[in-house]
Amino acid sequence: MHDFNFKPKALLFDLNGTMINDMEYHTLAWYSIMTEDLGAALNYEIVKKEMYGKNHEVLERVFGKDKFSPAEIERLSIDKEKRYQECYLPHLALIAGLDDFLERTKAAQIPMAIGSAAIPFNIDFVVDGLNIRHYLGAIVSADDVQISKPDPETFLKAAAALGVAPADCLVFEDAPKGVESALNAGMQCLVLTTTHSLEEFDGYPNILGYITDYNDAKLNLLF
Structure with a gap:
């Protein structure tokens, strides 16, 4: 990771490709x-x-x-x-290690939200199907924004719903457009390498690092 002096006050997750590999x-x-x-x-x-x-x-x-x-x-x-x-x-399942990571984040009293371009029909399918709603302080879906990523609205609304300043949020994303959305919102980002090659993320200055799943030991530096 590039810099882990950064200690987030909230975690914002994209859904598809980031919490589930779908x-x-x-x-x-x-x-x-x-x-x-x-x-x-x-x-x-x-x-x-x-x-x-x-x-x-x-x-x-x-x-x-x-x-x-x-x-x-x-x-x-x-x-x-x-x-x-x-x-x-x-095949519905959380990406490896995410169940434990969500539990540790909750224990550390760091609020979490989903900021996704998915519609509520699909978000509910995942969140309730995997029983993770109790970890989430907010969910921002496609129906909650006027313009999708890379516009920052999705992540800015999620941060506002948690009552945390954008600069204090860490975004988990799997797609370049999502990283760009986080950048436009003034947020740092961690990239899941589930969907896109590393080369596709060249040039984004807000990426702290890359992980293949949530078992990565580097995540321990967040707490």
Whole structure:
């Protein structure tokens, strides 16, 4: 890690790819809809690159702003989330070591929140399915913000809900757009290497370090 004189007063977690390793299932669900249902000539890697933000933002980036009506976007979004949950449910699990890390953080009286571009339907699926709601002082979802990451609104709202200054928050993220969102919010960041290569994070000055999971001994320096 670059600097661990920093002692956070709150921890903010992205959800997908950060607390659970499920991004493959989101990408597969979108890939199925885009190529099989909508007939787009896209390969898996192209679809993977667009997996950030709200569902309507994903559709607009890939197909253009006026391709679908609001009703069609809603239908496609619901279908995508149902496919994702059906495929991921047998594999639903916290990233290794996170259960113990959440318990230690709670014991240290450091408040925690989720700041995610996921919709409540999916956040509830994970939080209640894994019984971790009691660790969380706040949850900020896609429905709570006007603009998705890399806009800072998600993390700023999470910090405000916990009553902690942005500069005192540490964000856990797995995606460059999420790290950029933390940077725009004035927050330091730890990166989970579950989804993206290290090279994709070049140039972000707010990254304290990288971990593969929550068993990493470097996390002991937080307390």
